Amino acid sequence: MEIDAEKHLQRKQSLYESLDEKFRIEKETYRGQQYSQIYFARLHMMRTLIYSLIPNWKPHLPVCTVLGLEEGKECIIVGTLYKHMKLKPCILDEYSKERSVAPLVKPHNFMHSDDSLVLEDESGRVKLGGTMLLPSVYVTGTVVGLHGKETSAGEFLVQDILDADLPPQIELPLKSREDKYVVFVSGLSVGSSTSNPLQFQLLVDHITGHLGDEKEQGIAAQIVHVVIAGNSVAVPRGLLNGQNLASKDQSRLSEPIKELDILLTQIAAGLPLDIMPGPDDPANFSLPQQPLHRCLFPGSSAYNSFRSCTNPHSFELENIRFLGTSGQNVDDLEKYSEAKDKLEFMERTLRWRHLAPTAPNTLGCYPFTDRDPFLIESCPHVYFVGNQDKYETRLIKGSEGQVVRLICIPKFCETGVAVVLNMRNLECHALSFGTEFSS
Amino acid sequence: MASGNMKGYFKQKKSGGGRGIAKPKPSKKSTKIQPTHVATLGSDVVQPSTLSAHNLQDDEYDGNETVLRQFDMNMAYGPCLGMSRLARWERAQRLGLNPPKEIETLLKQGKARADCLWDGCV
Numbered sequence: 001m002e003i004d005a006e007k008h009l010q011r012k013q014s015l016y017e018s019l020d021e022k023f024r025i026e027k028e029t030y031r032g033q034q035y036s037q038i039y040f041a042r043l044h045m046m047r048t049l050i051y052s053l054i055p056n057w058k059p060h061l062p063v064c065t066v067l068g069l070e071e072g073k074e075c076i077i078v079g080t081l082y083k084h085m086k087l088k089p090c091i092l093d094e095y096s097k098e099r100s101v102a103p104l105v106k107p108h109n110f111m112h113s114d115d116s117l118v119l120e121d122e123s124g125r126v127k128l129g130g131t132m133l134l135p136s137v138y139v140t141g142t143v144v145g146l147h148g149k150e151t152s153a154g155e156f157l158v159q160d161i162l163d164a165d166l167p168p169q170i171e172l173p174l175k176s177r178e179d180k181y182v183v184f185v186s187g188l189s190v191g192s193s194t195s196n197p198l199q200f201q202l203l204v205d206h207i208t209g210h211l212g213d214e215k216e217q218g219i220a221a222q223i224v225h226v227v228i229a230g231n232s233v234a235v236p237r238g239l240l241n242g243q244n245l246a247s248k249d250q251s252r253l254s255e256p257i258k259e260l261d262i263l264l265t266q267i268a269a270g271l272p273l274d275i276m277p278g279p280d281d282p283a284n285f286s287l288p289q290q291p292l293h294r295c296l297f298p299g300s301s302a303y304n305s306f307r308s309c310t311n312p313h314s315f316e317l318e319n320i321r322f323l324g325t326s327g328q329n330v331d332d333l334e335k336y337s338e339a340k341d342k343l344e345f346m347e348r349t350l351r352w353r354h355l356a357p358t359a360p361n362t363l364g365c366y367p368f369t370d371r372d373p374f375l376i377e378s379c380p381h382v383y384f385v386g387n388q389d390k391y392e393t394r395l396i397k398g399s400e401g402q403v404v405r406l407i408c409i410p411k412f413c414e415t416g417v418a419v420v421l422n423m424r425n426l427e428c429h430a431l432s433f434g435t436e437f438s439s
Numbered sequence: 440m441a442s443g444n445m446k447g448y449f450k451q452k453k454s455g456g457g458r459g460i461a462k463p464k465p466s467k468k469s470t471k472i473q474p475t476h477v478a479t480l481g482s483d484v485v486q487p488s489t490l491s492a493h494n495l496q497d498d499e500y501d502g503n504e505t506v507l508r509q510f511d512m513n514m515a516y517g518p519c520l521g522m523s524r525l526a527r528w529e530r531a532q533r534l535g536l537n538p539p540k541e542i543e544t545l546l547k548q549g550k551a552r553a554d555c556l557w558d559g560c561v
Contacts, residue, residue: 033520037518123514
């Protein structure tokens with residue numbers, strides 16, 4: 001039998017630029033500051049922005065501060081929202097002498113029909129009333145503009161709301177591009193009982209072109225980038241009980257990360273790879289999570305195609321701007337507000353121009369003093385969130401022609417699904433791997 | 440020989456509190472009590488120990504420090520705790536708040552305290 005002449009399939013390439021600089025905290029020093037600093041920076045930047053939008057919205061109304069409110073006078077106020085929630089766990093409950101049988105913290109949604117909103121700026125705060133502003137939609141930490149007037153009861157009756165809306169976006173060049181794909185995966189959880197090593201190996205083999213015939217390899221050659229959005233490893237936490245670890249346990253502790261490194265080396269050898277830390281990964285807890293250390297990946301970090309990135313992660317591939325997180329921002333929003341699906345939470349964060357409005361209130365965050373790195377200044381073309389329950393995607397449009405592809409990346413260990421995005425037209429499809437064979 | 444009015448011999452206690460520190464008279468009730476420490480005065484305003492320690496009679500601190508303290512207390516530039524004065528000035532500059540230039544020159548000269556009033560006390 002003749003051996004076919006080897007056909008070399010060239011993998012396509014894309015120009016990559018990292019925009020993670022603002023999420024790095026190496027240069028920050030902790031000098032005892034509290035979170036008031038980051039809230040001040042957030043309020044100031046957002047307020048300046050909203051003030052610039054008011055002339056296009058309701059130019060005839062005066063703008064005033066919270067303390068400058070006069071009863072009955074219609075005006076516009078801008079400030080940070082605070083949502084008073086009855087069911088939100090409070091640290092003081094742990095110290096209360098009478099403890100009910102019910103557990104102190106319930107992990108699900110903390111909403112209640114009695115929740116109320118308060119608007120706050122440096123001068124003061126005012127309770128918000130009326131039916132226009134729904135407490136179920138908003139969370140503590142969002143900055144909005146409100147049109148209304150003060151009532152005799154001392155409340156501010158809201159008549160209309162001004163959100164910052166989608167930030168300006170750099171237009172995508174219209175020239176026809178070729179098909180180039182980006183693969184998104186998250187929740188690999190290597191080392192956990194729910195993860196299936198064969199499934200992950202299948203994914204790696206498909207991406208690197210080790211599977212299938214020429215046609216399938218040709219498709220794989222069009223994959224230019226892989227993004228792993230958090231929760232890649234499941235450290236066996238049962239071993240960590242405060243005692244010194246026996247050497248046998250020490251090697252058991254590092255097994256999952258070694259296994260992950262072997263598989264990542266296979267990917268990195270073929271194409272550029274970005275790995276982001278997630279809530280279960282060996283990285284810091286508070287946002288922005290810093291990149292996983294290179295020493296955890298002795299094999300893959302030898303390749304310059306391997307990039308350990310922050311969470312949130314922002315980068316540009318051929319002038320298409322990507323922005324994404326490992327899921328903490330949206331999961332926290334789900335605890336304190338409601339929406340019809342996760343994509344709606346994502347859309348809200350874009351329209352509020354803030355990746356994680358609940359930080360630092362209920363989401364751990366570094367106390368920045370001079371800036372709020374979660375403010376979204378330029379609208380991304382692709383916005384992704386990892387570690388979700390199912391694959392969902394939508395294309396949203398802004399009032400100035402912005403177009404954003406929203407992607408919810410499902411947990412791979414539970415669903416076996418990765419997401420593939422075509423950079424030519426921003427279309428998405430799912431790539432699912434199964435290892436069960438029906439008999 | 441001491442005769443007649445003994446009261447004149449002994450120093451008279453001043454009615455009302457205070458010990459010669461130039462600060463506004465606190466609420467009425469303090470005139471009846473005879474305080475022994477400044478810090479326990481029935482004052483509405485909570486005075487940190489720094490203010491009483493650094494008397495305004497200290498010439499070194501006078502003009503410059505007062506200006507810097509006013510800068511610290513100004514709400515428009517945000518909270519002052521946890522940041523050096525220069526960093527706070529630079530932040531105000533960057534956010535377009537136009538903080539006075541003299542403060543920057545004062546801080547860069549290095550003669551004044553680099554940290555805000557309450558630093559290390561809270």
